[in-house]
Amino acid sequence: MIAVIDYGVGNLFSIQSSFEKIGAEVVITSDKKIIENADRIMLPGVGAYADAAAKLRASGLGEIVKTEMKKGKPIMGICLGMQLLFEKSYEYGEHEGLGILKGEVIPMKGYIDKGLKVPHIGWNGLRIERENRLLKGCKEGEYVYFVHSYFATNCTDSRIASVEYGKGLTAAVEKDNVFGCQFHPEKSGEVGLRILQNFCNIR
């Protein structure tokens, strides 16, 4: 069973629907016992980093996720949920993340070419940078759907794929039992469903 962590940011109906589509048992929860009993954990997230990080801290859910991660349970973050796995973010100030992965989150503005629009919205191709489990079966250049204005950097030990948007931006990460996508697999058609299936297959 997959526990999708509900900490009050964004709507989780799409994520729930996508797991149901691939036949996975999924529960949207903020209950410590259910999270502890789950086989794997999904950390979703849309919106502002500071707000989400504060909610994870205040609810104690951040600590629970960390504890479960240390036990070896597969954890996956999506979009802001992935960014929260890192040490910190420079989204409107400097904010501490969960520190599960090494690296930090910085704005695209000032990093990518001035002519490019921010947020980076739309379907873009994945560049797979090293062998991994999360993107198994995905071809080079496979299209996935992105919506973001910030991206993870200094994360060479976990980065498995990038996306070309002026520069190569971190698109997916994997380190032991911790996984993350900057894009939205639940909105990336067949390719996205395959990635979610890969996460469900991690033992």
Add this chain to the structure above:
Amino acid sequence: MITKRIIPCLNVRNEKVLPAGTGEGAFHAQSPIELALKYVEQGADELLFYDLSTSAEDRKAFMKMMQMVTRSVFIPLTVGGGITKLSDFERILACGGDKVSVKAGAVKYPHLVEEAAKKYGDQCVVLTTDVKMVKGAYHVFVHGQDTGLDAIEFIRRSVGNGAGEVVVNSLNTCGGKGGFDLPLMRKICEEVTVPVIASGGAGTQEDFARLFQSIPKIDAALASTAFHFEDVKIDELKNYLHAKGLNVRHKL
């Protein structure tokens, strides 16, 4: 690099798809869900649903239908129609919509875009504006009526207030099947830095190619009737655009 998006638009009333424009005329034979599934299969990059309900009951049925859509298609969904307050955003997001399109509401309630962008993020707020040339100036139209508002200024201000994307529907070309309104789209692309989605006038594959080739900054093209009645098939369109050297999401 990022691809140009192709977005079919479904105007829905009583769980049936209506023709573009006024919303009057014959219903489409296929249900919204059947059409949505077909478009996804053909490679649509995103779907835009417009709720043209005329009663609270219809609206309930529409929301239920959107939940079904969310359960069956896994690409981005934008939903609009009757969005006038923050609780409408809540309602749309709860049934799986990723973005909310604000049209008449953005004109009638000048703070709506700003408040929604603050609460749900810029990426969630899509401004959709009907624009028509009146005596040499672009005006905002609402329900077919001239508001007298300068469209360029209105769109620029709304983006400044937090609209994360703009659908520009040209009433000059809408329903004409003579191609997109290139001068208007070019003008808007010069004015704003968020993604611009061109709407109104698509009749053939060539219209899409002309749009993307002549205005490199345009992000997406939207059409309803041209797709509903298969004047243009999305899979063939994608192959055509790809062959023309345009960057689109196509089967690898």
